Amino acid sequence: MDKLIVSNAPHIHTSDSSRRVMLDVVIALLPATVAAVVIFGTGALKVIAACVIGGVSFNGGIGTVPGVVIGSIILQAINYGLYFLGVNAYLQYIIRGAIIIIAVTTSALREFAPKKKSGKGAAK
Numbered sequence: 001m002d003k004l005i006v007s008n009a010p011h012i013h014t015s016d017s018s019r020r021v022m023l024d025v026v027i028a029l030l031p032a033t034v035a036a037v038v039i040f041g042t043g044a045l046k047v048i049a050a051c052v053i054g055g056v057s058f059n060g061g062i063g064t065v066p067g068v069v070i071g072s073i074i075l076q077a078i079n080y081g082l083y084f085l086g087v088n089a090y091l092q093y094i095i096r097g098a099i100i101i102i103a104v105t106t107s108a109l110r111e112f113a114p115k116k117k118s119g120k121g122a123a124k
Contacts, residue, residue, distance in 0.1 A: 049100040050075045052107055075099075 054071025056063030078099065082092045
């Protein structure tokens with residue numbers, strides 16, 4: 001039986017159950033995300049998407065203001081492009097959502113990817 005790890009930061013644990021803990025956190029946050037969309041609308045999600053596209057990390061410490069500005073310009077350019085192409089409004093939401101999912105996935109993979117060792121002691 002796995003040990004139950006209770007922590008404010010489940011991503012720092014390196015045991016075999018860390019993947020399970022992260023999945024539990026994601027599942028626990030889904031209702032909060034739905035509630036935030038219902039209460040606040042999608043405006044906050046657009047801001048988060050612009051930040052992630054601009055290179056801001058969810059864990060903090062990574063990202064710049066010019067990156068966020070560039071991310072918001074990219075997101076708005078996509079919105080205008082879809083509008084001027086005459087894409088259906090519902091399909092626009094799906095396309096924007098796919099772009100956000102790709103940006104978040106890329107950001108997460110970049111953060112949690114194993115770091116390459118360099119220097120004299122590195123294996124060749």
